[in-house]
Amino acid sequence: GQQLNQSPQSMFIQEGEDVSMNCTSSSIFNTWLWYKQDPGEGPVLLIALYKAGELTSNGRLTAQFGITRKDSFLNISASIPSDVGIYFCAGQLQGGSEKLVFGKGTKLTVNP
Amino acid sequence: GAGVSQTPSNKVTEKGKYVELRCDPISGHTALYWYRQSLGQGPEFLIYFQGTGAADDSGLPNDRFFAVRPEGSVSTLKIQRTERGDSAVYLCASSLNGQTGLFFGEGSRLTVL
8 A cells, every 4th residue: 555654653853943854755746744643642733744745834834745746854943842642743645535654653753 | 512522532442243323414514524543643534425415434444344425414433243442532523524634522432342
């Protein structure tokens, strides 16, 4: 099936540091989304991207839809302890149904 | 409520039993999705409804899994003859029309003993 390669798998950072994670694929996507999941909770939508090249911010979070439509990145600036969690990229494939394909996640740990 | 509601939050059953998981989407959302998430993995697509019909059921692993959405709102995921490998968190999500971001419920954790 279609695969999203999400990296890094995990990150350990100090409070205040910036964070960057990304997703790549060999397939073309129409939509990229970034989610955060806390233990025992469902994923929560952070940012949605709908156009190639689009750069969108949500507070300290910034995400971009790659020009090739095969990749996306998420940046978190000035991390705080509550940023801890698992971040997932997800995308809707070009020519596919409206289902989302998810990456395997990036586990973020922030040390105070 | 304002969000996606899933019941039960936890279900423990024995191998071979039948299980139903319910999802109540955000009011007005026409698209409804079921995903399955195993420990340490991302959500895995099962089935997607647009209104009452299953628009894409390509993720259902086998014929023991079935889902319905008879009135275009609440959906039920049905699992027959459960197996230990079915143990996972089953997530439901809804979207305004399938073209915008999905909003997830908190999931139903299924444990098959």
